[in-house]
Amino acid sequence: IGKYVVRSVMAVTAGLSLLVLMALPAAAQDLIYFEIGKSLKLDPKYQQAITAITWKHKGNLAAEYFTKNAPVEYLGDLKGRLHLDPTTAILTISNMRKSDDGQFTVEVNNRLLPVRFNVVGVRKLDDYPVQITVRPQGCSSLTSRKCTLVCGGTFEGAEPVQYFWKKGKTGQWKEGGKTISISITKKTSSFPRYTCKVKNLFSEKESDPKANPFKKEPSSGPVPRSESCNNLRTVCIKAQCLKLKSIKFWKKTGSVGMMLMQ
Incomplete structure (x- = not known):
């Protein structure tokens, strides 16, 4: 029975460890939107003493720092737009471009940190x-x-x-x-x-x-008429009167028509 208990405990412990390992990278992946043309600051929030830093962009080397006596080395497509703070491992990229989309990773003291910076450029x-x-x-x-x-x-x-x-x-x-x-x-x-x-x-x-396509325009008011327009068979259009022999009306769905016979 003891063997089964030990095996069960080991299985549970292994299962929990696997879940922790699976959850850690997922929780540490940050999606960051940046404005095209502006600067972007990536902060791994490392709290311990730093002796070496390596930043990569899309898997390619971008910045390296190894000793206090050597300057930071910048490489790749981002060269000329990078600044690395050796005391905090914060990487700043200036004049961000849409081509800078992708993932940034960082190693501090020769250890790959679980945080991943997935950056996406957004235009105004x-x-x-x-x-x-x-x-x-x-x-x-x-x-x-x-x-x-x-x-x-x-x-x-x-x-x-x-x-x-x-x-x-x-x-x-x-x-x-x-x-x-x-x-x-x-x-x-x-x-x-x-x-x-x-x-x-x-x-x-x-x-x-x-x-609004459904908004009905208000009526512009009565049609102007002249003083001579005073009998039923006279129609006034733009203040001009026409003597008519007859007027015929008909009705269609949604509209009314009129035929004038002069």
Whole structure:
């Protein structure tokens, strides 16, 4: 029985050790977004005395430090944009580029630290057009009971992004998706316009207001008429009166037509 107990304890201990080893790298992998053109500081938070440091980028040597009497050596594509602090092992990269995406690893005192810096460059939204498109094209209350509004195009290189929508001029911004669907209702038709906004970690950009496809334009008022227009068979168009022999009306779904016979 003792053998079985020992074996069980050893199995449990081995299993827990394996779980710890599996969880450690996963917990130590940091995803870091950086702004293109700015500097990035990578801090392994090493608290002990340091005698040697090796930083790698995508598996290639980037910076090395071995003794107090020798200067830090910089190598690879990042050379000229790196600064290593030998007392803290903090690595600073200036003028970050999209090509700098990838993983940074660090060895301190000839020991690979479990932390991994996975960096992703993000561009500001200044050069990305943000406008609202209505789908399907020409969608309105005359053609459909539902329209889709799309905020902007593709934002490759500026992601991740968030989308926000505003109804009318004084409405509150509410987070939503890239697209929203609106149906023709009394409430929906009351908003004259929609506006969307795209936001990422370093910038945001707002669209111009887009007219609500379901908003009915107010009537421009009665057609001007002259004093001579005073009988039923006279039609006034732009203050010009036409004497008519007859007027015929007909009704189609959603509209009324009129035939004039002079």
